[in-house]
Amino acid sequence: MQKKIFDAAVIGAGASGLVSAILLAREGVKVALLESQKRGGKKILASGNGHCNIANEKVSAKNYYGANAGLLKAVLNNCSLEKTERFFNSLGLEFVKKSDGKIFPKSMQASSVLNLLEAEVKRLKIPLYSEVKNLKIDKNFNVCFEGGELKAKNIILATGSPAAPQLGGSFSGLEIAKSFGHNIIKPIPALVPLISSTEICKRLAGVKVKAKVRFFADGKEISSKEGDFLFTKYGVSGLSVLDLSLKASLALNSGRKCHIIVDFFYDKNKDEQLFYLKSRLNTKRNLPLSLWLGAIINSKLADYLLKELNLQNAKESDLNSKKLKALIEHFKNYKIEIEATREFKYAEIAYGGVNSKEIDLNMQSKKKKGLYFVGEITDFAGDRGGYNFYFAWASAFKLDAKRFF
Ligand SMILES: Cc1cc2nc3c(=O)[nH]c(=O)nc-3n(C[C@H](O)[C@H](O)[C@H](O)COP(=O)(O)OP(=O)(O)OC[C@H]3O[C@@H](n4cnc5c(N)ncnc54)[C@H](O)[C@@H]3O)c2cc1C
Known part of the structure; x- marks a missing residue:
């Protein structure tokens, strides 16, 4: 039987691969989509x-890390929120903007995004090969896999x-890129919980509070975030930690000594906190401190920190100004050593x-003509908050259909 020939084979039917295939097929490019998973x-x-x-809404180059600033700029300049919204509108999806700038589907259901992308793939009659195993691509772009083969004039690697x-994450696309002579910047887990052996983490595992978290590498403050903070048996997590974990991954990977300082009283500065706590003291009522403090902050956290201050048996009347200041200092500047990130899982x-320095402004390999990269397979990494999907869509928008015929 004769091999089917396509203008482009898109490897990976995830975020960037689906959009790439749709955009090219809409321009008349004969595209095939190959996916290793069932879906x-x-x-x-x-x-x-x-x-x-x-x-x-707030997307800018500052939200990304990667080797090739020029390529990043070109990708972002070629895209806009309006363009992204128009594309998703064309699928039948509407956007809703939250006050913090994050954008979601109006349904607030991720499934509607995937369902509509897949419906468009179907409408455009793009052949989708799923559960593709042992994929091999030779230098003439003959694509072989268990039970099938095809030939493509161009290959778009969108394997994430x-x-x-x-959820389908793998090194396999990077191995293919390597086989075409590309250098790979060693991938490290990012946007990920952090590992710490500091005692409090294990002791308070499961306790979630609001806090401000400041991240330090070699004693220098690198980043800070406010929000949910979660103790776990391996270390720390929660949105505040995940939000700063990309910078933490980079610092830890370069061997820097890292710690965080957690402020459990971050809504007030030290003086305001002192004034507030003094105003709450009632020596006639004279509650145990654990109850007194447990009324305004998680009681397990209050008990643990009071114990560290040797105040576990103290009462309101025991708190003089000096002790109050020490208590505030402890709750506002709690140091937790960070040893590593959790793994890829x-x-x-x-x-x-x-390495994005080996990719030209059309997302094409500088090493092999006709080989393209979109999405997370490149060395670009974005902050949390919708920036990684935005890069997936934006890099697909950068493909120029005219080059694929
Ligand atoms: C739990 C979780 C939550 C996230 N939430 C957000 C969020 O809210 N906002 C945001 O911006 N980002 C988020 N991200 C990040 C975002 O999902 C990725 O950055 C984005 O999906 C990358 O798109 P991609 O197309 O490069 O890769 P993917 O979407 O991962 O797609 C790659 C596809 O290629 C397939 N594949 C891999 N190898 C092969 C192969 N050899 N042959 C064929 N197919 C292959 C995979 O199965 C997969 O379907 C989240 C990630 C995770 C894990």
Whole structure:
């Protein structure tokens, strides 16, 4: 039987691969989509806690890390929120903008994003090969896999990163890129919980509070975030930690000594907190401190920190100004050593990938004509907040259909 010939084979039917295939097929490019899983796009389904944070109003180059600033700029300049919204509108999806700039599908259901992308693939009659195993691509772009083969004039690698292997994350696209002579910037887990052996983490595992978290590398403050903070048996997590974890991954990977300082009283400065706590003291009522403090902050956290201050048996009347100040200092500047990040299984993305200095402004390989890269397989990594999906869509928009015939 004769091999089917396509203008382009898109490898990976996730975020960037689906959009690439749709955009090219709409321009008349004969495209095939190949996916290793039964259903691609599992990260879309799991994203944003099932809501899919699809983009961010505040997107700028500052939200990304990668080797090739020029390429990043070109990708972002070629895209806009309006263009992204128009594309998704054309599928039947509407956007809703949250006050913090995050953008979601109006349904607030990640499944509607994947379902509509897949419906468009179907409408455009793009052949979708799923559960593709042992994929091999030779230098003439003959594509072989268990039970099938095809030939493509161009290859678009959209296989994503090794993050979240349970959702399709893998190194396989990077191996293909390597076989065409590309250098890979070693992927490291990013947007990921952090590991700490500081005693408090194990002791308070499961306790979630609001806090301000400041991240330090070699004693220098690198980043700070406010929001949910979660103690776990391996270390720390919660949105505040995940939000700063990309910078933490980079610092830890370069061997820097890292710690965080957590402020459990971050809504007030020290003087305001002192004034507030003094105003709450009632020596006639004279509650045990554990009850007195447990009324305004998580009681397990209050008990643990009071014990560290040797105040576990103290009462309101025991708190003089000096002790109050020491208490505030302890609750506002709690140091937790950070030793590592958790592994890829727990990461939303990977930092690293195909060295973007080896990719031209059309997303084409500088090493092999006709080979293209979109999405997270490149070394670009974005902050949390919709920036990684935005890069997936934006890099697909950068493909120029005219080059594929
Ligand atoms: C739990 C979780 C939540 C997230 N939430 C958000 C969020 O709310 N907002 C945001 O911006 N980002 C989020 N992300 C990150 C976002 O999902 C990724 O950055 C984005 O999906 C990358 O798109 P991609 O097309 O490069 O890769 P993917 O979407 O991962 O797609 C790659 C596809 O290629 C397939 N594949 C891999 N290897 C092969 C192969 N050899 N042959 C064929 N197919 C292959 C995979 O199965 C997959 O379907 C989240 C990630 C995770 C894990």
